[in-house]
Amino acid sequence: MIFNFIPKEFNFFDLFDKQIDCAVEAATRFKAIVKKGAVDEADLKAMKDIEHRGDEAAHTIIDRLDKSFITPFDREDIHALAKELDDIADMVYTIINRLKVYKVTDADKNLVKFASIIDESVHSVAVAVKCMRSAKHSGSVVKACVEVNRLENVGDDMRDECLAELFEKEKDPIKVIKMKDIYQDAETVLDICEDVAHLVGSILVKQA
Amino acid sequence: MIFNFIPKEFNFFDLFDKQIDCAVEAATRFKAIVKKGAVDEADLKAMKDIEHRGDEAAHTIIDRLDKSFITPFDREDIHALAKELDDIADMVYTIINRLKVYKVTDADKNLVKFASIIDESVHSVAVAVKCMRSAKHSGSVVKACVEVNRLENVGDDMRDECLAELFEKEKDPIKVIKMKDIYQDAETVLDICEDVAHLVGSILVKQA
Amino acid sequence: MIFNFIPKEFNFFDLFDKQIDCAVEAATRFKAIVKKGAVDEADLKAMKDIEHRGDEAAHTIIDRLDKSFITPFDREDIHALAKELDDIADMVYTIINRLKVYKVTDADKNLVKFASIIDESVHSVAVAVKCMRSAKHSGSVVKACVEVNRLENVGDDMRDECLAELFEKEKDPIKVIKMKDIYQDAETVLDICEDVAHLVGSILVKQA
Numbered sequence: 001m002i003f004n005f006i007p008k009e010f011n012f013f014d015l016f017d018k019q020i021d022c023a024v025e026a027a028t029r030f031k032a033i034v035k036k037g038a039v040d041e042a043d044l045k046a047m048k049d050i051e052h053r054g055d056e057a058a059h060t061i062i063d064r065l066d067k068s069f070i071t072p073f074d075r076e077d078i079h080a081l082a083k084e085l086d087d088i089a090d091m092v093y094t095i096i097n098r099l100k101v102y103k104v105t106d107a108d109k110n111l112v113k114f115a116s117i118i119d120e121s122v123h124s125v126a127v128a129v130k131c132m133r134s135a136k137h138s139g140s141v142v143k144a145c146v147e148v149n150r151l152e153n154v155g156d157d158m159r160d161e162c163l164a165e166l167f168e169k170e171k172d173p174i175k176v177i178k179m180k181d182i183y184q185d186a187e188t189v190l191d192i193c194e195d196v197a198h199l200v201g202s203i204l205v206k207q208a
Numbered sequence: 209m210i211f212n213f214i215p216k217e218f219n220f221f222d223l224f225d226k227q228i229d230c231a232v233e234a235a236t237r238f239k240a241i242v243k244k245g246a247v248d249e250a251d252l253k254a255m256k257d258i259e260h261r262g263d264e265a266a267h268t269i270i271d272r273l274d275k276s277f278i279t280p281f282d283r284e285d286i287h288a289l290a291k292e293l294d295d296i297a298d299m300v301y302t303i304i305n306r307l308k309v310y311k312v313t314d315a316d317k318n319l320v321k322f323a324s325i326i327d328e329s330v331h332s333v334a335v336a337v338k339c340m341r342s343a344k345h346s347g348s349v350v351k352a353c354v355e356v357n358r359l360e361n362v363g364d365d366m367r368d369e370c371l372a373e374l375f376e377k378e379k380d381p382i383k384v385i386k387m388k389d390i391y392q393d394a395e396t397v398l399d400i401c402e403d404v405a406h407l408v409g410s411i412l413v414k415q416a
Numbered sequence: 417m418i419f420n421f422i423p424k425e426f427n428f429f430d431l432f433d434k435q436i437d438c439a440v441e442a443a444t445r446f447k448a449i450v451k452k453g454a455v456d457e458a459d460l461k462a463m464k465d466i467e468h469r470g471d472e473a474a475h476t477i478i479d480r481l482d483k484s485f486i487t488p489f490d491r492e493d494i495h496a497l498a499k500e501l502d503d504i505a506d507m508v509y510t511i512i513n514r515l516k517v518y519k520v521t522d523a524d525k526n527l528v529k530f531a532s533i534i535d536e537s538v539h540s541v542a543v544a545v546k547c548m549r550s551a552k553h554s555g556s557v558v559k560a561c562v563e564v565n566r567l568e569n570v571g572d573d574m575r576d577e578c579l580a581e582l583f584e585k586e587k588d589p590i591k592v593i594k595m596k597d598i599y600q601d602a603e604t605v606l607d608i609c610e611d612v613a614h615l616v617g618s619i620l621v622k623q624a
Contacts, residue, residue, distance in 0.1 A: 066621055101576045102583055160309045167310055173381035173589035177596070180385070205274055368517045375518060381589035388593070413482055 012064070012072055013133050015057045016085065020122075020129045022054035023088040027122040027189075030092050031115040034107040039099045051093045058086040077203050084199060085129070087192045088122060095185045102178040110162045114186040117158060121151040121193040128200045141204055148197035155190035159183050220272070220280055221341050223265045224293065228330075228337045230262035231296040235330035235397075238300050239323040242315040247308045259301045266294040285411050292407060293337070295400045296330060303393045310386045318370045322394040325366060329359040329401040336408045349412055356405035363398035367391050428480070428488055429549045431473045432501065436538075436545045438470035439504040443538040443605075446508050447531040450523040455515045467509045474502040493619050500615060501545070503608045504538060511601045518594045526578045530602040533574060537567040537609040544616045557620055564613035571606035575599050 026047060033043050061082040065071065071078055099107065128144035131137035162183040170176050234255060241251050269290040273279065279286055307315065336352035339345035370391040378384050442463060449459050477498040481487065487494055515523065544560035547553035578599040586592050 062618075066618075097576065101580050103580070160305065164309050164311070167382065167386070173385065174583065174592060176382060176385060177589065177592060178583070202270075202274075368513065372517050372519070375590065375594070381593065384590060384593060410478075410482075 012061060012078055015061045015064075016081065016129050016132070018057040019054050019061075019082065019085040019089075020126045022050050022057070023085060023092075023122050024126050026050050026054075026089040026092040027115075027119045030096060031112075031119045033096060033099075034111045034115045037107050038105040039096055044096060044100055047093050047096045051089045054086055054089040058082045073203050073207060077199065077206075081196070081199055081203070084192060084196045088125070088189065088196070091185065091189045091192055092118070095182060095189070098182060098185060102182070104178060104182065108179075110158075110165070111182065111186065114155070114158055114162070114183070117151055117155055118186065118189045118193075121148055121155075121190055124148045124151070125193050125196050128197060132200060132203070135207070138204055138208075141200060145197040145201045148193050152190045152194040155187050159187040220269060220286055223269045223272075224289065224337050224340070226265040227262050227269075227290065227293040227297075228334045230258050230265070231293060231300075231330050232334050234258050234262075234297040234300040235323075235327045238304065239320075239327045241304060241307075242319045242323045245315050246313040247304055252304060252308060255301050255304045259297045262294055262297040266290045281411050281415060285407065285414075289404070289407055289411070292400065292404045296333070296397065296404070299393065299397045299400055300326070303390060303397070306390055306393060310390070312386060312390065316387075318366075318373070319390065319394065322363070322366060322370070322391070325359055325363055326394065326397050326401075329356055329363075329398055332356045332359070333401050333404050336405060340408060340411070343415070346412055346416075349408060353405040353409045356401050360398045360402040363395050367395040428477060428494055431477045431480075432497065432545050432548070434473040435470050435477075435498065435501040435505075436542045438466050438473070439501060439508075439538050440542050442466050442470075442505040442508040443531075443535045446512065447528075447535045449512060449515075450527045450531045453523050454521040455512055460512060460516060463509050463512045467505045470502055470505040474498045489619050489623060493615065493622075497545075497612070497615055497619070500608065500612045504541070504605065504612070507601065507605045507608055508534070511598060511605070514598055514601060518598070520594060520598065524595075526574075526581070527598065527602065530571070530574055530578070530599070533567055533571055534602065534605050534609075537564055537571075537606055540564045540567070541609050541612050544613060548616060548619070551623070554620055554624075557616060561613040561617045564609050568606045568610040571603050575603040 029043065029046060029050070033039055062079065065075060065078055065082075098104075124144045124147040128141050128148065131140040131144065163180060166176055166179050166183070170179070237251065237254060237258070241247055270287065273283055273286055273290075306312075332352045332355040336349050336356065339348040339352065371388060374384055374387050374391070378387070445459065445462060445466070449455055478495065481491060481494055481498075514520075540560045540563040544557050544564065547556040547560065579596065582592055582595050582599070586595070
């Protein structure tokens with residue numbers, strides 16, 4: 001029968017869920033790491049593993065996209081969403097790796113605060129992504145996206161405060177160089193979350 | 209009548225004008241701020257307000273784009289132009305904010321020069337954007353775009369000179385860190401202006 | 417005859433070849449420069465010239481794209497490939513220029529190693545791009561793309577090692593600032609090569 005030639009609709013939502021689960025796992029672990037103050041080999045291995053699983057989900061999405069006739073929403077939006085969700089765990093891994101490379105062994109209270117904001121934001125992104133499946137949850141999607149935007153603004157102010165304090169109190173230029181990079185990376189995670197929220201929001205508008 | 213269901217063509221040009229007016233205002237104020245040497249709270253508030261107005265115009269464009277059947281040029285070009293015009297005032301705000309966060313209170317003669325180049329470039333972008341409305345002004349568009357490209361090259365050289373001088377004369381590493389960021393931000397404004405000019409140029413070619 | 421109105425298919429592949437030849441030339445010269453340890457005016461002029469030739473090829477591609485009815489693959493993929501190939505030589509030029517601006521006169525053994533990896537990666541990109549012309553060479557394209565991905569990972573580790581060593585051994589913060597930028601730029605070249613490989617890979621999949 002001819003219909004056998006038409007691939008069945010692939011369930012992209014299951015893979016987006018996998019991606020955001022990885023991002024949530026990464027954010028949670030990041031919070032735990034900065035609380036104890038330093039990265040050890042086990043943390044790095046675990047984060048690498050999380051990032052790798054997220055990567056696999058992203059690759060599967062892109063791969064299936066090329067083979068699917070029917071997609072739940074615009075092909076390019078699926079592509080962009082897979083890419084941006086991937087960027088979350090990637091960026092968290094970048095920070096963890098930087099803490100190791102820069103041999104930062106006393107993550108400060110500011111970074112702990114930052115990790116909490118990131119954790120909150122990634123959890124809101126998870127709500128937005130998971131509620132995309134069904135039109136009846138569009139209210140939850142919108143609410144979650146608004147929260148992600150709010151946290152991005154909180155993150156901007158947080159980074160400014162961190163940098164102002166760093167330049168005021170830290171007299172060792174090498175330490176300034178290191179922590180400046182790390183605070184900026186932390187803020188970038190929130191920017192990426194906001195990008196995802198914007199994309200999810202615009203997908204919702206198109207479907208309405 | 210069925211035609212009532214078809215939204216009228218929205219005047220996107222008016223909103224692009226609003227966006228570029230904000231960018232011009234931002235560039236003008238930036239020039240004034242670095243001339244007096246430091247940012248005060250009133251400057252920051254005014255810049256935040258300019259950036260906010262530009263943001264609103266961009267959001268309106270994106271919003272109307274989803275609801276319009278007829279657009280003056282490619283939907284994705286409209287989207288990209290709204291986004292890139294928004295980036296100009298955003299980036300100027302970033303510099304102003306950085307001057308405050310880094311507590312730079314003596315913007316140097318190099319930054320004053322940079323602010324003048326930025327001001328010139330943004331004014332040329334304004335000519336290009338405002339002349340897009342009518343085919344008979346395409347000569348002015350092209351001329352303005354060429355000028356923006358020229359100024360981007362001037363900016364590249366300017367940044368190189370600024371950095372070379374900074375590394376040669378400034379012995380305080382903390383000050384090097386601060387001014388290096390600020391010079392690079394300044395050059396980024398000119399890059400964004402060039403992106404806008406490229407986009408406007410390619411829209412013109414497609415319409416010809 | 418009506419067919420006279422239809423522009424002949426332009427040979428985009430010849431121009432992609434020109435672009436990648438420029439990138440190879442840039443990578444080769446970069447390797448030679450860091451081996452001798454410093455940039456002189458002749459190097460800078462030569463690199464500027466290479467970058468300029470690559471730029472011209474990119475512009476010709478974009479220009480012809482607007483005028484061609486028939487293209488060997490998706491218009492937006494052609495556009496993206498031209499842009500990304502251009503980025504390779506641009507980024508190599510950025511490093512060379514930075515070495516001059518920062519007055520680095522003793523490029524270290526780490527940078528020499530980095531330049532070798534970049535040279536290998538760009539050569540693999542060249543194989544991938546040149547083998548795109550014919551379906552029968554798709555095996556070579558895939559093999560080359562895998563190699564580019566591998567070298568990007570090597571580059572990531574290389575950058576981490578370089579930065580760790582820099583922060584450990586270099587006590588002069590100004591030198592840390594300079595070399596940190598240069599190592600990161602070097603790694604960026606490998607990222608760009610990977611972007612090209614991904615794009616070439618996805619073009620191949622669509623054609624299959």
